[in-house]
Amino acid sequence: MDFLALYVTLKLALVATAVLMVLAAPVAYFMAFSRFRGKSFVEALIYLPMALPPTVIGFYLIMLMGPKGFVGRVWETLTGGSLLFTFLGITIASIIYSIPFAVQPMKAAFQKIDPRLLDAASILGLSKMNAFLRVIIPNSLAGIAAAAVLVFLHSIGAFGVLLMVGGSIPGETRVISIAIYEAVETMNYSAAALMALSFIPVSFLFLLLVNKLNEGVRA
Amino acid sequence: MRKTFQVTIPLLLLMWVSPFPVHAQEKISVAVAANYIAAFQEIATDFEEKNGVKVEATFASTGSLYNQIKNGAPYDVFLAADEERPDLLQKEGWTDGTIIYARGKVILWSADQEFCKAATWRDALKNSRIKKIAIANPKTAPYGAASMVAVQKAGLEKSLQDKMVIAQTIAQSFQYASTQSVDAGFCALSAMSSPQGKEGCFYPVEEAPDIVQAACVAKNAKNKINAELFAAYLLCEDAAKIRKKYGYR
Secondary structure, three states: OOHHHHHHHHHHHHHHHHHHHHHHHHHHHHHHHOOOOOHHHHHHHHHHHHHOOHHHHHHHHHHHHOOOOHHHHHHHHHHOOOOOOOHHHHHHHHHHHHHHHHHHHHHHHHHOOOHHHHHHHHHOOOOHHHHHHHHHHHHOHHHHHHHHHHHHHHHHHOOHHHHHHHOOOOOOOOOHHHHHHHHHHOOOHHHHHHHHHHHHHHHHHHHHHHHHHHHHHHO | OHHHHHHHHHHHHHHHHOOOHHHHOOEEEEEEEHHHHHHHHHHHHHHHHHHOOEEEEEEEOHHHHHHHHHOOOOOOEEEOOOOHHHHHHHHOOOEEEEEEEEEEOEEEEEOOHHHHHOOOHHHHHHOOOOOOEEEEOOOOOHHHHHHHHHHHHOOOHHHHOOOEEEEOOHHHHHHHHHOOOOOEEEEEHHHHHOHHHHOOEEEEOOOOOOEEEEEEEEOOOOOHHHHHHHHHHHOOHHHHHHHHHOOOO
8 A cells, every 4th residue: 555645645636626626616606607708618618628538638738837838937937846747736737637527516506596695695785706705605515515525536536647747756746546557557466456445435435425415405 | 614624724734744754764766667667676675775765766668757857857866778768868968977777688478378389489479369469669668669679570560560559668568468468468578577477488589689778867866965876776786686686687
């Protein structure tokens, strides 16, 4: 059992989930309540990571974050280091990879809120920002939690993107899914079996949790 | 929601400020060509015991490790499976010089003892029962490139074209053969030192050139003294003994 990889995996999933939830909430709000021309184009663009092969996302991230890419160059002049093959690099990759899984369920949860609540908030003089923080968020907690769990699970399970952007550096970018792949490749089957087996109950329990939370939304 | 934050944020902070215990120790980060995994693990353990410096290894094909280094991967030492990539890195200013740390050989390995009853590996491959043969990607794996040279020299390129299964590394080629996903695979002689390797049989592939494996230390290694120490250790008698055990010269 590669505990260092387990640690990196959990850290990655936690950080990616926390950051993505904060970033995705306003986007989900925008997608749920605003109408504008070309909205379906923007929406499709946001959901694109779900439909693309991880290798495509990985390729573009390497182009962007590599020493010749725009982001990579800016990062290098600021910090003197590389963004690829670092924990920060795979965190960014995980966030981009999981965007649809954060935006979609949150948007659905926001849309289920009784519009009369929002009307009341607006009549009582609450600004849009305050209505978002004090009416929408508290009334869609179950949906937000479900989104968070999905993002967390998706980050734990990521493989191809992380392998391309992060390689497999112990303590930095080697996550459990990559450790399992390497264990299989080097025919260390007992280690692979143990790590693989540990995934199943965890993923199962979290999915049960998502179902429970979604039932809460429906009720 | 507030409760979730009350739990998550301290947890995140805790993870941030308290890195995993291994960081306390001196360590070097080494990129290792996949054929060398088994020998390297023993060599690294021996080095760790003697010098108290932790060795963190990343295994992949030589080509993909080279690519990672070009893209800024922070390895201190690179153990390639060829001379070409370390030489390129020297030209590009990543390293000051290269050393040759091992010489390897290509074999054709099969889990099926029947397979090895032919006179040569060429005859064995001509058998119609052989449907799939694993070979490491010649573009990224030097062992794959050497295997391909042998196939071409033997004039088998055309007849094997549809039977070849491309593995990402030479270690994966052996994994395909060992799990019998394929009937036989071009592997490194070092595969024979593993328990799985001993369960099968092999032909030496004389047509494949010897694999000269070179290593180099990063000019900007974070821990240059220990990185140099490790490179020197690769050439010492203790490392040579381990190397021989795994079928390298």
